[in-house]
Amino acid sequence: MSVKISLVPIFICGFLALQAAAQDYSIKSYAFLGTGCPAGSTTVATDAKNQALLARFNAFTANVGPGVPISHSRKNCDATLTISVPDGYKFSFNHFGYYTGYSLDKSVNARYNTYYYFQSDIAEGGGNGNVTGLSSDLKYISTPVSPPVWSDCGIDATVIVDTAVRVSNTANRSGSGTFNYQQLNILPDSFTWARC
Numbered sequence: 001m002s003v004k005i006s007l008v009p010i011f012i013c014g015f016l017a018l019q020a021a022a023q024d025y026s027i028k029s030y031a032f033l034g035t036g037c038p039a040g041s042t043t044v045a046t047d048a049k050n051q052a053l054l055a056r057f058n059a060f061t062a063n064v065g066p067g068v069p070i071s072h073s074r075k076n077c078d079a080t081l082t083i084s085v086p087d088g089y090k091f092s093f094n095h096f097g098y099y100t101g102y103s104l105d106k107s108v109n110a111r112y113n114t115y116y117y118f119q120s121d122i123a124e125g126g127g128n129g130n131v132t133g134l135s136s137d138l139k140y141i142s143t144p145v146s147p148p149v150w151s152d153c154g155i156d157a158t159v160i161v162d163t164a165v166r167v168s169n170t171a172n173r174s175g176s177g178t179f180n181y182q183q184l185n186i187l188p189d190s191f192t193w194a195r196c
């Protein structure tokens with residue numbers, strides 16, 4: 001399913017001069033695949049210029065606890081995006097935004113990470129974080145990614161963004177925990193632009 005959203009407030013927040021010069025990019029296509037985003041479980045919204053993408057996940061939840069199969073403890077989702085890059089520019093990503101929800105018993109840990117790479121290259125940039133129980137929250141998490149990995153210049157770039165979470169109760173076998181990625185935000189400020 002795909003819907004259009006309005007991101008006017010983002011565009012009036014202001015860009016660096018370079019960002020303004022590179023505003024002709026667009027996200028031309030997207031696909032989601034992984035244990036956290038099985039077919040039909042992701043709803044995508046883009047803005048009118050296809051420069052922002054919000055992916056709402058309906059099945060991206062990792063669980064641990066007594067009797068819970070180990071296969072439930074780790075979930076991931078690969079987003080494959082094709083992005084048109086304006087002449088004379090290249091981009092990298094600096095962060096990805098996530099709406100999450102989690103509930104972790106004492107000493108139960110959730111470790112989340114994201115990395116991205118271009119189909120044409122083996123280099124990757126990534127970032128991670130973790131939260132340990134006792135903790136329960138609905139939280140927006142920004143995951144910075146580094147080092148910067150750059151697209152080619154001025155041609156369509158296919159980039160894979162892999163988001164994953166692993167929940168562990170090795171420090172408390174009788175404890176339970178759940179971590180849910182509700183939404184991935186790739187917004188104009190997720191991109192860093194540079195001249196070629």
Ligand SMILES: *[C@@H]1O[C@H](CO)[C@@H](O)[C@H](O)[C@H]1NC(C)=O
Nearest residue numbers: 109111112128129130131132
């Ligand atoms: C968990 O996060 C803390 C900071 O919140 C960090 O110091 C620690 O290295 C992280 N642990 C792992 C295993 O990533």
Ligand SMILES: *[C@@H]1O[C@H](CO)[C@@H](O)[C@H](O)[C@H]1NC(C)=O
Nearest residue numbers: 105106107171172174175176
């Ligand atoms: C493990 O989790 C259970 C359930 O929350 C809690 O009652 C217990 O105190 C925890 N044990 C340890 C060692 O943290």
